[in-house]
Amino acid sequence: MTHKLTRTGPELTRRGLLQLAGAGAVLLGAAGCGTAGRAETGGATFVYGRSADATSLDPMNQTDSESYAVIHQIFDSLLRYAPDGTLLPALAAAVPAPENEGRQYTFELREDVRFHDGTPLDAEAVVFNFRRWRESDHPYHRGGGPQSSKFAYYKNLFGGFDDKSVISGVEAVGSHAVRFTLREPYGPFLPTLAGAQFGIASPTAIRQDVDGFWERPVGTGPFTLASWEHGSKITLRRNESWWGKRPTGPGRPVDTVVLTPMPDSTARVAALVGGGLDAVNGIVPQDADAIRDTSGFTVVQHPQECFSYFAMNTRRAPFQNPLVRKAIAHAIDLPTIVEHFFGERAEVAGAPLYGISAFVDRSIQPHPHDPELARKLLAEAGLPDGFRTSLWYMSTARPYLPDGKGVAQVAQANLADVGITAELVTYELATYSERTGKGLHDIAIYGGTTIGVDSYFPLNYWYASASATPESSSNLSFYQNSQVDALLAEARVTTDPEEQRALYANVQRIVHDEVPVLPIAYVSPPVALRSSVAGFGTNIAMDDLDALSR
CATH class of the missing domain: 3.90.76.10 (Dipeptide-binding Protein; Domain 1)
Incomplete structure (x- = not known):
């Protein structure tokens, strides 16, 4: 059975819904963080809606x-x-x-x-x-x-x-x-x-x-922390004595930044349209399309700095068997998932690494969607009738996973087609991270946002044996392979780029062949803004706000 998705057309329907919701969202924005753009300290204020609050500023x-x-x-x-x-x-x-x-x-x-x-x-x-x-x-x-x-x-x-x-x-x-x-x-x-x-x-x-x-952090950066109302907002003030050189924009420099967590993507976008926010991240493709069609707003894209994947817990049966993991890789319809939940600039991932990493091996192709092959592999693994398992997803939108529930539901249907019954499980972000770090999941959807183009850190973080710790594991598949460990150890001590490229390519190919994780997408996360905001840049992994004006 093939499962088809239908998208709500953004041209009128989606935009109309957002504008209608925006009438109420302006009140939410005003109550939660002040009217967007209001001068709270004599200069301009920038109010940023995002999917979750910070956990620690140390x-x-x-x-x-x-x-x-x-x-x-x-x-x-x-x-x-x-x-x-x-x-x-x-x-x-x-x-x-x-x-x-x-x-x-x-x-x-x-x-x-x-x-x-x-x-x-x-x-x-x-x-x-x-x-x-x-x-x-x-x-x-x-x-x-x-x-x-x-x-x-x-x-x-x-x-x-x-x-x-x-x-x-x-x-x-x-x-x-x-x-x-x-x-x-x-x-x-x-x-x-x-x-x-x-x-x-x-x-x-x-x-x-x-x-x-x-x-109560104290650094040297372009903004100082004014206050943190946990779960409500973080307020930053411009550091006038910052050592860096700020570009000058066409409007008033922003001297106050308010970051407001709003877990629901539609509510965030509605607050933007309704006037309560100046910018939002973590938006689904349909909302990004609707905002592009709405006068007074714009959408900017980060580079492919995000990567999402399914992690299969190799400490649990039947995921110790690579045939089972390969069956799941062929059962899940990645092109459909990426098309409907990640946006036009996203790409189905082949190599198990960030799309912008310096040594990502783009010759590695995604596992093709092939339910017949998936059933054959399950039979070879001694599971001709499939099995029952759990599929975990985050309830909070992330830059690498704007709609975890939607992705999980399609994957659940795909797995059912080959005889695998997957119960969907979700938690809020902090609990999700804690429980997956302890290895309590069977299959978990996760991902990350890179802090640069270096390849050693993510490969070591996700696939090294030493990263599969009993508590707070970053290796969520709990994958252990002595050859991968040796290749990473060798790559760590060489400074020759071509030697590094060859070593990292070998790591990626081993991981791809053994499938402890199934890559989903290289993601270019969008940020929606009011057109009155100038100077918003998208640096790797973080938004630089010091050049903002309005």
Whole structure:
């Protein structure tokens, strides 16, 4: 049986619904975060509706993109990414060259940079941050709030804490110079430091209240945190003493940014149309089409920075058997799912990696939809009558998954066609992440938003054996393959791009053949805006808001 979907035409029907809903949504927007564009502090205000609230604003103690989006405004890292993925200096005055055959790097810092609390950024501040992350017995190696990741990104990116860390030492070699010593050459070292999780925090603020820092962060970035009303809004104020150079727009500079969580996509878009919001993310393709057809609004697209997938839990029967995983890969109609739930700029994913990654292997083709082959593989696996399982999806829209329920329902129908009965299970985002991290799922829909074009981090994060931890696992298939581990270990210590390309391609092909995850889509997430907003950019993984005007 073939399942066909019908789309609601956006030209009149969808737009009309949104405009009708917008009449009430303006009240919601005004009650939740103030009238869009209102001058609250003498300048312009930008009100941004998004699918979820942040979980923690302590950079190294969170793992979700909604937290990243705020952290990116409050903190600066040593390096940053240009929109095309090129590395640029940030708090560092220049991108350093490797020394001692790639075992040392010396960063010269910008001078006259201050944290939001007025304390100076210097070499000792950078050393403090890295020692806090690296040393498990450091007095401030804690914090992050009730949903702390416990420095999971540092552990994953650098192999662990203390003696397990690739970084063996970090020291001040001048008032504004910091030297990193590595145990071995580490190819992804510089791209890694450009991530938002490596935002440099005020040592003074951490010492004063490390356990409360997650909701009262202090960085050097273009905005300061004014307030955080959990579940309601985050308000940011323009940092007039920011070291960076802001482009000048045609209107008034935005000095207040309000980020409001609204889980329902239609409600977000209706609030935009109704006047309660200036911009929204996490919108479904039909809404993006309707907004493009509505006067006074525009839609901008990020690059293919998002990637979505089905993770099959290889710790649970019958997913230990690769024949079962391959059967599921051929049972699910990916082209139909991507066409109807991800938008025209999305692409059915073949390689199990971000579409904009430097070393994504585009020659890897998606698993074709072939129900007959799926039934044959199930029979070979000893399951000619299929089996019962669960299929988990997020109830909250994500940039990599704008309509989790819709995707899950189509996949459920596809699986039923080959004899697999899948019960749909959903949770709100924080609970979903916690329970999948513990491996309580059978099949789970997940994904991510890249922090750059580096390929080592996502491949290691999703497919390395060491990432399949009992708690807070990032390897949601709990896949373990010694050949993949060896290839990643080899790629980590080479700085030759062509060697890296070959090694990463081998990893992608092994994962593709063994199917611990079924890639769904390379996603270019849309953001809908009022046409009166100027200067809104879409940097890799985060929106740069410092150039906004209206």
